[in-house]
Amino acid sequence: MKNNINTITIYCGSMFSGKTTALRKDLELFKIAGFKTAIFKHSFDKRDGDNVEKTHDGTIMPAIMVQNSEEILKHIDKVDIIGIDEVHFFDNNLGKVVKRMINMGKTVVASGLDMDFMGEPFYNTIYLMGIADNVHKMHGVCVECGGRGKYNHKFVQCSNDRLEVGAEDKYKCLCYKCIKNELEKNNKTFWE
């Protein structure tokens, strides 16, 4: 366990790949071992309601909603293990805030989308992948062919907002071949 302390872990990948479940499980294990834990979410992501976090399997646990990454620092005096869910929703200062947490002796477990619906990486996620001790690239299952689901296809194309909040109502997990096919049907090209 000692090797896990004062480190950064990032679970990154597509939607429906189990990122939040993995983060929650890590924090539960730390809690069982007697460490003080807290999970933070950006208030932008209100899919689950205020101050709670829900995984796709419906499990609910408390989460502290914050407006920006600096605000997390106000809540962690007595916390050993800090969970930060959906890091792509945060401002780009998050990486620096995480470094400060490490200097304070904290342990950080984060999760975030690696790419938006057009396959473009999210800054905070790749920054944390860069400075992390443990990087876990998570994959879902392609809903079309059962292959390795790596991309989030936004099939309800109401806007080009890369941070548009949604779940099964707007997005589906697809492999490379299937997202390329879906976009080509709509005369769009993937990764060009």
Ligand SMILES: [Zn+2]
């Ligand atoms: Zn597929």
